[in-house]
Amino acid sequence: MEVKVSSTNDPSYKDALFVRKQVFVKEQNVSxxxxxxxxxxxxxxxxxxxxGKPIGAGRLRPIESGGKIERVCILASHRKQGLGELLMNKMEEEAxxxxxxxxTLYAQVHAEDFYKKLGxxxxxxxxFLDAGIWHVAMQKALN
Structure with missing residues (x-):
């Protein structure tokens, strides 16, 4: 398993979009x-x-209070294997x-316990509704 960090100018950005579209657009019906x-x-x-096959994605952007983790997803075929934690650790390391x-992140309600386990x-x-899906706001201090 490998996590690559990229910008929109890098070829791997297309891989991030591929995973995000599979999970959010096709699976969860987000426009x-x-x-x-x-x-x-x-x-x-x-x-x-x-x-070499893209199976997970996420993004980190600056906001006034620090960073915001968004668009975290793992393909259905690879869930429940601890890969979400691997991805989150890399994103927190970058933050x-x-x-x-x-x-800060907005977690889908069904994933709230996953994020709680990560602190x-x-x-x-x-x-609250975001893109037609129930979410909760969550935060973690970084030391």
């Missing part, structure tokens, strides 16, 4: 217009590869290198 947004160019993009004091705290008082 492509919502999935590919105005923050693409300002973000660091992460692609998880299994023997620390960028000197972000904390990272995230739920900061929203109740779930």
């Amino acid at each position: 492509e217009q919502e999935e590919i947004d105005a923050h693409e160019d300002r973000s660091a993009h992460f692609v998880l590869y299994d023997h 620390k290198q960028s000197k972000y004091p904390s990272v 995230y705290t739920t900061t929203s008082t109740e779930p």
Whole structure:
């Protein structure tokens, strides 16, 4: 397993989009217009590869309070294998290198416990809709 970090100018960015479209657009019915947004160019993009095949993706972008982790996904065929944690560790490592004091994310409600196991705290008082899917806001301080 290998995680590559790229920008929108790198060839691996297309691999990130491939995974994101499989999970969010095809599987979860998020519109492509919502999935590919105005923050693409300002973000660091992460692609998880299994023997050269893209199987996971995510992005990290700067926000006022630190960094925001977004678009975290693993192909259905590779879930429940600890790969989400591998991807998140790489994204947090990059956030620390960028000197972000904390990272924020909006977790789909079904994934809230996954993020809690990684040290995230739920900061929203109740779930909210984002792209037609229920989410909670979460945050983690980085040391």
